[in-house]
Amino acid sequence: MNKNMTPEAGAWLSIGAYIGLSVIKLIVGYIANSQALRADGLNNLSDIVVSAAILIGLKISKKPRDHNHPYGHSRAEHISSLVAAFLMMFIGMEVLIEGFYSIVHFKKEAPEWLAAWTGGFSALVMLGVYAFNRRLAKQTKSQAMEAAAKDNLSDALVSIGTVIGIIGAQFQLFWFDPLAAIIVGIMICKTAWEIFSETSHMLTDGFDEHILNEYKKEIALVQGVKKVADVKARMLGNEIILDVTIQVDPQLNVVKSHEIADRIEAMMKEQHNIQTTHIHVEPAVHVPKRS
Structure with a gap:
């Protein structure tokens, strides 16, 4: 064909x-x-x-x-x-x-x-x-x-x-x-x-929960990502639109944070052919341990 x-x-x-x-x-x-x-x-x-x-x-x-x-x-x-x-x-x-x-x-x-x-x-x-x-x-x-x-x-x-x-x-x-x-x-x-x-x-914007969990695990392994706070996806025609919220080191500047987002976008495009990934970057919050 x-x-x-x-x-x-x-x-x-x-x-x-x-x-x-x-x-x-x-x-x-x-x-x-x-x-x-x-x-x-x-x-x-x-x-x-x-x-x-x-x-x-x-x-x-x-x-x-x-x-x-x-x-x-x-x-x-x-x-x-x-x-x-x-x-x-x-x-x-x-x-x-x-x-x-x-x-x-x-x-x-x-x-x-x-x-x-x-x-x-x-x-x-x-x-x-x-x-x-x-x-x-x-x-x-x-x-x-x-x-x-x-x-x-x-x-x-x-x-x-x-x-x-x-x-x-x-x-x-x-x-x-x-x-x-x-x-x-x-x-x-x-x-x-x-x-x-x-x-x-x-x-109704439904999406397979198991696939979302796979995306979350892969994104969590990207260098610089401290935590994946949220992952959402929906279909527009035959294309997947991905929305990701990640937490990074709060000491990073905008350029370094943007580089992490670029790595995630490139990975999702290469491994899953997802052309559109929206990434929201948040500072990771350190929670002190209770004594």
Whole structure:
């Protein structure tokens, strides 16, 4: 994969795949008399909206800071992930409702094998798109692309469920189709909830406590640092903003204290790729021992 590739490439790939697959599924679903495949095609149409939302969020997040957004627009990426999660949850609930309805009112009519082959082809395509976007998300550290990759995987599972239902219908197991839809619907809802939980955690400035403790231990080892009084971090898009309060020898002048802060900034940038570290320097207070 090209290291210079941007997250937008993954969003455009998803949109292109969804457009092509939705058209194929709707046409074949009608010809092969497969209600499950037609539903899968409609699901892909709705996924175009999810991918478009992520693409818009990525575009907005790259806008430079202005007088209303002094920290830039990076959090637009998180908002696009939330939109994707809500849309996925809606799709998952729709699949669940349709599945339960079909169990109660299923028709003893098997679709043609062409529908199963189309569903299998679609699953392979979406697994390929998922693998591409997952690697791209790790490479660019894009939370929106991570959400998109999870959506791609859900769509591959939907197609696999569709194939299982169609094959089951060929052997007179007509209830396989709605049962597979229910299982897939649960998986889509689970994925949507995971994306929502992770994104809302970041939007409320949540950060992994264990990672913060690691930062604190490393900063405490920097020459000249007497004590690390506080370490806080938050995410702006895919970038970590670190706020550190350290205590140093009160006899140090401003230049020496600034050199210690520079060493901490360089270390965090080199070891953790943290580009922005705000450091507040305080004099270390000597507390005399009680007799």
